[in-house]
Amino acid sequence: MEIGVVGKPNVGKSTFFSAATLVDVDIANYPFTTIDANVGVTYAIADHPCKELNCTPNPQNYEYRDGKALIPVKMIDVAGLVPGAHEGRGLGNKFLDDLRMASALIHVVDATGKTDAEGQPTDYHDPVEDIEFLGKEIDYWIYGILSKGWDKFAKRIKLQKMKLETAIAEHLSGIGVTENDVWEAMHRLGLSDDPTKWSEEDLLSFASEIRKINKPMIIAANKADAASDEQIERLKKEGEKRGYIVVPTSAAAELTLRKAAKAGFIDYIPGSSDFKILKPMSGKQERALKMIKEKVLDRFGSTGVQEVINRAVFELLQLIPVYPVQDENKLTDQFGNVLPHVFLMKKGSTPRDLAFKVHTDLGKGFLYAINARTKRRIGEDYELQFNDIIKIVAVTR
Numbered sequence: 001m002e003i004g005v006v007g008k009p010n011v012g013k014s015t016f017f018s019a020a021t022l023v024d025v026d027i028a029n030y031p032f033t034t035i036d037a038n039v040g041v042t043y044a045i046a047d048h049p050c051k052e053l054n055c056t057p058n059p060q061n062y063e064y065r066d067g068k069a070l071i072p073v074k075m076i077d078v079a080g081l082v083p084g085a086h087e088g089r090g091l092g093n094k095f096l097d098d099l100r101m102a103s104a105l106i107h108v109v110d111a112t113g114k115t116d117a118e119g120q121p122t123d124y125h126d127p128v129e130d131i132e133f134l135g136k137e138i139d140y141w142i143y144g145i146l147s148k149g150w151d152k153f154a155k156r157i158k159l160q161k162m163k164l165e166t167a168i169a170e171h172l173s174g175i176g177v178t179e180n181d182v183w184e185a186m187h188r189l190g191l192s193d194d195p196t197k198w199s200e201e202d203l204l205s206f207a208s209e210i211r212k213i214n215k216p217m218i219i220a221a222n223k224a225d226a227a228s229d230e231q232i233e234r235l236k237k238e239g240e241k242r243g244y245i246v247v248p249t250s251a252a253a254e255l256t257l258r259k260a261a262k263a264g265f266i267d268y269i270p271g272s273s274d275f276k277i278l279k280p281m282s283g284k285q286e287r288a289l290k291m292i293k294e295k296v297l298d299r300f301g302s303t304g305v306q307e308v309i310n311r312a313v314f315e316l317l318q319l320i321p322v323y324p325v326q327d328e329n330k331l332t333d334q335f336g337n338v339l340p341h342v343f344l345m346k347k348g349s350t351p352r353d354l355a356f357k358v359h360t361d362l363g364k365g366f367l368y369a370i371n372a373r374t375k376r377r378i379g380e381d382y383e384l385q386f387n388d389i390i391k392i393v394a395v396t397r
């Protein structure tokens, strides 16, 4: 599961990515394989169960700070987006590969309107156009994959009586589309079960619906520090009208704060409305931080960067943190570590899904589970909840 950061040049995409992935811990500890230059680790931040249970955790695959769990998530900097991208203009396969990998997208736009469609400085460009353009680019890209040889494909499905959802999902498996996604999109649009009856228009609407399901997108209204309240309000309204969450961000402010925190000048938890000065700094640095406090934190409540990441993970991707334990009374693993691991599970997952996520053997030998909060045994069809603590009982071989 990876989050892609997209946007045309000059909107602050690199600044957003740098800020989000500037984490002051040793990422070598995390079980992520090869990290490309444009792939980094960021955190989704949630309240930790110890906040309410009054415990002290020994985290192994996440970080703990001030009652919060900082849960690592991979982020990709998807570079190279310009209008006409789906026609192969100004982008390589790298762009599409990155896009394929991303489960959700953060679209960074310049809320001040001072960057034109190509990323050049201008007096005014409507950022709402950027929002529309990116959605359409991706729609046409998916449509391009689908429409190639569609007539033949549709006839074959009909002739061989193949299941339509399966056939299309296979066709789109390269971008991670599932049978469920296909079913959902067809259902929403009321499309016929007979693919030979689909018109060009149907195909394009279907591509668009698949995009909304498979590549959900949140808008970072960036450079909010330099945008007017009217500009932000309008962007929010227009974005929401089109089905997007819009969060004002100042990537530049977040980068400055994280750098200052990393260098030990301040204590700052991403997403907060304030920071604490820890040691003296130069007058220039101090003025810069004071300005961030006044112009960004006090105005918006935070820089918005962490809010975008959290909402991408918890709202768009519908993931919930769940903590497996071996001892439901002490909330520990076999070594006595308190709440050592957290897993991000899809909403609607069951304890058996969690068992498989922890280890294939645990999944295969799954017998039942216990909710550590209630100490009660929970059924097979129990839906895991945000911050659940679960003991899995399995047969061991």
Ligand SMILES: Nc1nc2c(ncn2[C@@H]2O[C@H](COP(=O)(O)OP(=O)(O)OP(=O)(O)O)[C@@H](O)[C@H]2O)c(=O)[nH]1
Binding pocket: 007, 008, 009, 010, 011, 012, 013, 014, 015, 016, 222, 223, 224, 225, 226, 249, 250, 251, 252, 253
């Ligand atoms: N005022 C303000 N300026 C910002 C913010 N974020 C980025 N910038 C500035 O916007 C300019 C472009 O930022 P980049 O991060 O290089 O933009 P990009 O979208 O990655 O551009 P490319 O690297 O060309 O693709 C730089 O001068 C940044 O300092 C912000 O939150 N507020």
